[in-house]
Amino acid sequence: MLITAKELRHDTRHFFHKQIATIFFISIFITFISMFIDMFIKPDMHIIFIIENNNFINAESLLELIHNMNLEEKAQLLKYSIFKIIELLINKTLLLGSMITLISNLSKDKKEPILKVLHSLFLFLPSLFILNFMIAFIIQLGFMLLVIPGIVLTIILSLTPIIFYFKKNSLIDSIRLSMHISWKNIKIIASGVLLWMFGKFILITLLSSIYLSNKNIVFLISNISTNILYSILIIYLFRFYMIFSNT
Numbered sequence: 001m002l003i004t005a006k007e008l009r010h011d012t013r014h015f016f017h018k019q020i021a022t023i024f025f026i027s028i029f030i031t032f033i034s035m036f037i038d039m040f041i042k043p044d045m046h047i048i049f050i051i052e053n054n055n056f057i058n059a060e061s062l063l064e065l066i067h068n069m070n071l072e073e074k075a076q077l078l079k080y081s082i083f084k085i086i087e088l089l090i091n092k093t094l095l096l097g098s099m100i101t102l103i104s105n106l107s108k109d110k111k112e113p114i115l116k117v118l119h120s121l122f123l124f125l126p127s128l129f130i131l132n133f134m135i136a137f138i139i140q141l142g143f144m145l146l147v148i149p150g151i152v153l154t155i156i157l158s159l160t161p162i163i164f165y166f167k168k169n170s171l172i173d174s175i176r177l178s179m180h181i182s183w184k185n186i187k188i189i190a191s192g193v194l195l196w197m198f199g200k201f202i203l204i205t206l207l208s209s210i211y212l213s214n215k216n217i218v219f220l221i222s223n224i225s226t227n228i229l230y231s232i233l234i235i236y237l238f239r240f241y242m243i244f245s246n247t
Helices: 005-018 020-039 045-052 059-067 071-107 114-145 147-156 160-167 171-184 186-208 215-245
Strands: none
Touching (some): 005 020, 005 186, 005 215, 020 071, 071 114, 071 160, 114 147, 114 160, 147 171, 147 186, 160 171, 160 215, 186 215
């Protein structure tokens, strides 16, 4: 069966419209979890001032800023950075796990009870968190070299969580299989991933230009919007893999 990006976009749009309420609920729920975590990882006011009032044009400007910090400021910044990375990974893991479990359950002829679905989700999350950490590390290495390798790695690793869920392979095997399948279908996968990246960039740019005295509102809107956008990408990739597996 021939897989086309047009067909996948149609299927994605159809599924999103049917499950829009559930997707909104998941996105909002995970956003509140992120806000709850963010409350406990706030650095001191001096570090917040440095982060919010410095535009890092490149890595050199960031390294220069760190070089000019004292040891206590460096320790605070490192601590905040580690916790922020963990928060982002938790957010992505919960969203990925929830969406994959939701789509998988709805795709079955016989729907499973909600308790069984939640049980399978919680069993899946720890391994998915480790997988997301590995993927994020590999992609960041690509972006550190040049922008293009980072984008390519984002595209060819995008199927990894879905393959890991279905195939029950090891983490490394799932990554290898994702690279193989995505590279063979690079045009279809890239069209979805690049559209998501472009949409996320536009969304963040628009939200950053809006001035609101309460930054929690901006954080709330930004997270919910990006979660919904990423959910659409998950639906697109999930549908691709379902069709690919049946060919």
